[in-house]
Amino acid sequence: MLIFEHSRKNRLNYSQAPATRPAKNNIPDNLKRKSAPLLPEVSEMDTVRHYTRLSQKNFSIDTEFYPLGSCTMKYNPRACNALAMLPQFLSRHPLAPEDTGQGFLACMYELQEILKDVTGMSAVSLTSMAGAQGELIGITMIRAYHEARGDTERTEIIIPDAAHGTNPATAVMCGYKVIEIPTDRDGDVDMEALKAAVSPRTAGLMLTNPSTLGVFEKKVAEMSRVVHEAGGLLYYDGANLNAVLGKVKPGDMGFDVIHMNLHKTFSTPHGGGGPGAAPVGVADCLLPYLPIPIVAHEQGVYRWLTEKDRPQSIGRLSAHMGNAGVLLRAYIYVRLLGAEGMFRIAEYATLNANYLLAELRKLGFEIAYPSRRASHEFIVTMKEIKDKTGVTAMHLAKRLLDKGFHAPTVYFPLLVPECLLIEPAETESKETLDRFVVAMKEILDEIDTQPEMVKTAPHNMPLRKIDDVKAARELDLVWNPAG
């Protein structure tokens, strides 16, 4: 039942609004609204009940194992939420003077310093509100860099085919042409293709390492040399930083600009789709272009750097400074873990992924890159199974829901057919992984003995399989009281 279906005309819920309409109203008649918007008229209790019950219809990290590859679904410590929501933090206006926010700004400054260290970059801006915006910032800076040098013929960004969709989308949004290069059979970027692709038109290369195939790009140093020699810059998509946190620094790999998804590696919650935060780090060459605001610490006082301090900055990407509350959560998370905790993340994320890979391989699942170590994630391909039985990666995914596990990422990266990208993250225990292996084994058996069971999953969820073809064909995007 939709909230609107609980609504009754003229039901009021006065506790949440002034008791009456005020007498004074100077809005000119021609600018007034004439009919009330379609907001529900529901009691406070029924609102609480409705949304509490709705919430129960979600899988989440707080309730299920969620091995969604590329998304790093790890435990979101409850303390990060509680402390970021202290009333003083919540009530502070973004334009309140800096001296009324020294506590908050101290956290932001320290977070910048920590992120610099973790990534090996020269400077960090916290402004970006998600990975894709981080990319936009990065590529915009690359453009600004070339422009500042009068190097205006660089119109292309090179991107491996395994890259996340945001990479090519960002490059185009920044006015670049995308040159896609293939992956070799071991999951590395095809070096020859890269060499062939670079040219005086190359503005830069966007690389994810470990890649979305779950493997560490071994030849990254050579790639860096090739691209830099061609005059391009190197962009690091840090969505997979979790796999190497503290172990390997993008700065050491030769990257000029990076973003890191705090809503992955730094455990800020995904919130059913966001908000994220994706600070951007740069090497010296891009430092002048970093977006503002940035927190500076001068004579014991924290303040925002603005256009005046950074005249070459590409400017602002958000009305204020980005997703402050998310950054606070990440700050609290790093302070809880400390340096030693950073290393452990990489180690145990890698251990969990390789263990799960080993166990699934033993069950007979086909591993897409069998000769490689898993980084924090790895790929199973259902190609053979599908050819034999008709059971697809999506079928298996739905069947996993029935067994109380969220599905891995399916059909991404696009280059591996019928793929399941599996990322267990470091916060899952061996027992949970073992239970997942049991579920995968059960499904494998079902595929043998009762494939229809798998193909028509889910069976135990509140709904059967959702018809998304219909959703796209018969668009129904807003509720209509007329029905």
Added chain:
Amino acid sequence: MLIFEHSRKNRLNYSQAPATRPAKNNIPDNLKRKSAPLLPEVSEMDTVRHYTRLSQKNFSIDTEFYPLGSCTMKYNPRACNALAMLPQFLSRHPLAPEDTGQGFLACMYELQEILKDVTGMSAVSLTSMAGAQGELIGITMIRAYHEARGDTERTEIIIPDAAHGTNPATAVMCGYKVIEIPTDRDGDVDMEALKAAVSPRTAGLMLTNPSTLGVFEKKVAEMSRVVHEAGGLLYYDGANLNAVLGKVKPGDMGFDVIHMNLHKTFSTPHGGGGPGAAPVGVADCLLPYLPIPIVAHEQGVYRWLTEKDRPQSIGRLSAHMGNAGVLLRAYIYVRLLGAEGMFRIAEYATLNANYLLAELRKLGFEIAYPSRRASHEFIVTMKEIKDKTGVTAMHLAKRLLDKGFHAPTVYFPLLVPECLLIEPAETESKETLDRFVVAMKEILDEIDTQPEMVKTAPHNMPLRKIDDVKAARELDLVWNPAG
């Protein structure tokens, strides 16, 4: 799965405790613990996951209609929780000096004043932590009163048979003999029996009005006269105050002492079984005996009254001042509602109950006291249905769970066979009541057409009917690792 079954030896969760064991330890060897207690060794995430998932297995006011008679399951405003949990309130030590708690004490003082007004009593003590403790305090005061007058032959407390079990249990706990008196066919106390029961041994009468039969005891004034003339005092079990809040005051009815369940009428949450708070109000005659502490307001300063101020006080009933946090929630609730809101509670609780009664009667359910108005609750008896079909009140209750409604109270009061005590409370909307009526109709039809379906309910819950006979016979009260 029990939390213990997630446990693994030597798993540590360091974030919640000091990083190491401290060096200093002066506990003598003979007083040291030798083996670790059976607490689970589970990761923080798995703890969160376990208890989040467990919570989803509960019905609650935030998720379901909960017409549990005598329990007044109404909406618990979320603001009451949020504001009572402000960090300063939570961190205040009970023995912190009074001048460090003037904000908190102001709330307590005002609550006392408000409760005095609402009940028409002369003074109120907030100390009692639940209804039953309120009764204990009340009866203890009655004893103190008689003792102070040298009236030591009064050894009996009179209690109607419809009373809640806490009443006779309390009387006995206070050293009294219980004289039970019957109810007449209209649901009123049998006046003749009462007259016959009073004597020089009568210490007092405990009365619930509206009674647990859901009707207003019309002859309360006469009862008061009879008991008082016999030298006894009148105790008001205020568990049902919701029905008459502001409309009728126990003080006006002639009661000498009352308790009110804030966890019912004043909407503090039941918390799966508590905590409650049951302030006790007294008429002048019992004022000296009121338990301490009580908040006084003198020259603009709030302070606790102690034994020194109240030498005749029966003393203390809790280590501090009772369930302060619950009292804060009740205080916030009354301030939100205001005087006008108090009246509305009684009015709409009564409206909802009488409407539901009317609708269920139309369906053919037998009403236990058909000639009476419902107060905030009323009784349906399944006696005839059971005789005809074998379907009991408990069967119907379980079948209601299947339909997404919590069951009414069953088999209480004991004097009505196969009873369902139904209390919808004022915060439920007509639509919800109507949906409940539909469910009751469906069950009525099922009783006709497929009684087994009802008798073997529940069917849609995570578990089928629980075997509580086995629970009592094969006692298993703690988990044993040996299994």
Added chain:
Amino acid sequence: MPFIPHTEEDVTEMLASIGATSIDELFDEIPAELKNGKLTQVPTGMSEMEISRLMYERAQKDGFYLSFIGAGAYEHHIPAAVWQITTRGEFYSSYTPYQAEASQGTLQLLYEYQTMMASLAGMDVSNASLYDGASALAEAALMAVRQHKSSRRILVPQTVHPIYRSVVRTIVRNQAIEVVEVPYDPATGQVSIDQLDQFAQEEFAALIIPQPNFFGVLEQVDTLADWAHDKQSLAIAVVNPTALAMLKPPGEWGRQGADIAVGEGQPLGIPLSSGGPYFGFMACKQELVRQMPGRIIGRTTDLEGKEGFALTLQAREQHIRRSKATSNICTNQGLMVTAATIYMSLLGPEGLYRVAAQSHANTLALVEQLETLPGVKKAFHSPFFHEAVLQLSVPADEVLNKLKAQGVLGGVLLENYYPDLKNTLLVCATETKIAEDLDKYTEMLRQILKA
């Protein structure tokens, strides 16, 4: 209308169904002379915004202090997860789990709690909570009298929390049960066997044994439990649950262990909040289970043999047995137990041990530091857990006031409870205190004593 969902149309339709013309008419059975309908002391309603502002102002007024007060309620770190989960609607707004099938969440949690608490106390079984530590002790006394049958007297050392003693008296007096107090040894701050031996010839239903006692001092629990058992009295332990992680549990005291263990559950994840809500815990030996008051949860199965949980042994309770019940308790402190269970799960055995050990170590360090000041000495020469009594050479109330003016709550003035213990402070430093806090206290006290 806040929290009332009815529209005017609803009211009209509902009255029509009832056959009444107004809501007022529904009150027509109430004698006119009893109707009141006036509230003069209840202010008009506020919006949530208004009450929020008021409560924030009041909270700000009360502020935060650096506190060294213990005396039965202890400041401990509470993991954020505890209350975020505990206040989920499904726990927060459900009733006592009478309908087992719709309450497995609460029921399983309580069963887990019983397991943890029984194990912590070293006892066989636990109930699902009582109101608080003090009233739990009173219930234990009543239970002992019921069990003992022949004596209606309870022996209570003066080292038991003074308010607990007062609550016990208030509650048991009604049943003509006599509370006999045992003085403590002024040198050790313990119940001495010598003191006890004056009562050797008398009969008592039980001896109450605090560990640690109100002074923070550790009692010789083995000797005391054996003393009680030797004379056929029950031994009732009243213990601090945090301390149980380090200290020998009541079930192992003396030759046969205490019979009943009770205490205040507050240290297990419950905020101080001016004194409540907390919860009383009670664990006992298997043979006493049917004498135990309060809710008890049992593990059982459903129709199909699946594991499930239900209220059990209800035949002890008032709603079934009425005047013959073991106690009148009905509503207990369920939500607090929810928090405590989550707390214990997050801490685990080692975590709880460290909390206890750090609290112990901090108090040792504090006492050591303060003792270096001229005019400060320990009142008792006995081992203590996380509280200790300090004897000052100057008026202690004035010292406390001066500390308070600087934001420090320096402890509890003992002479309020023990008139003989002039100018003594009961101080406590839990794991929440850091070295700077102890130094701050020491430094302030040094300045005050100098002045």
Added chain:
Amino acid sequence: MPFIPHTEEDVTEMLASIGATSIDELFDEIPAELKNGKLTQVPTGMSEMEISRLMYERAQKDGFYLSFIGAGAYEHHIPAAVWQITTRGEFYSSYTPYQAEASQGTLQLLYEYQTMMASLAGMDVSNASLYDGASALAEAALMAVRQHKSSRRILVPQTVHPIYRSVVRTIVRNQAIEVVEVPYDPATGQVSIDQLDQFAQEEFAALIIPQPNFFGVLEQVDTLADWAHDKQSLAIAVVNPTALAMLKPPGEWGRQGADIAVGEGQPLGIPLSSGGPYFGFMACKQELVRQMPGRIIGRTTDLEGKEGFALTLQAREQHIRRSKATSNICTNQGLMVTAATIYMSLLGPEGLYRVAAQSHANTLALVEQLETLPGVKKAFHSPFFHEAVLQLSVPADEVLNKLKAQGVLGGVLLENYYPDLKNTLLVCATETKIAEDLDKYTEMLRQILKA
């Protein structure tokens, strides 16, 4: 190990299964010269207790102020229920709802949100959020250029929030889209038709129309929208969602309504929290839906015909269309929309109206009071919503500093953004302000101006 559940035994078993001898070995594909493993700027870990103390101290340091600052972020009362539900684990810790069957909670909520937001804006459809108001405006500009096809220029009045203009520039510049600014009328603080008419002969993909504008002033939206449509430009509304409860919605502006409406969702139940996370909303006409960036949820059915919800129109998005997507946006501000949806449900149409109307009335009253002071006058003579610009006769920055010293944040210094508007303050009084607050401000300002 915080948040790492592995025991030593687990590690041994897992490595054995993998066939490795150490965790380190799992990193053997990483070239040795790239391995770093040193972190010098990351402090050692803290316990939750320690970080809690640190964060409480920092929060206390920042404190509370009586604030009259608006300028794009507004203090409103947020019902307690909003965040208690929003932070439930099932909403807080779930991912983007890719698996529809396991995400019906989030999906249905977003569908409800789309309905509410579209209706509030008077538009046909809404997406499920963008990052914030400023970036939403940039996306709207890109969308207009895609739709318009022939022009790559956008007309933006200087009455649009200056930072929004700056964000738009940063984002659209890359695609060689030109942002042309229209000056405002210094008397009215509005975009005047006269000013616009200088651009009458040029082609623009869109005109951006703020309502209220950055000065709090109400624009003549009908005229502006018609002006844009007359020249085949799109009309993009940038609006305050609270104001929409009182003001004519963009869908009804002029003869055909605005084409796209965007804005900052923060006023709908999102705390100020130093600037984020907030959320950008975007609603548009049906014909533009396939140009709209961001997630969109559709209602559909399951295999058995039961109502259900799913992400739809994914073919616009980067994960399917990659370089041909309408935008690169992936993660959005889902949780904020969860809060906003609950907020709007709790308020309802009348509640939101009252919040708007009370904010409007409070600002009217504040301005009226302040105008009585010598040296204070309104900068513009136009109707305003809940913000207004005041011209002071003395240095405004000094006034603000003096107010701040007394705990009052008196508004925003406009010359930071509009160098011509010397000594002007942008002030705002939402429904959270009471008469005493307005009096306090007035009285303080009176004293300051006197001195």
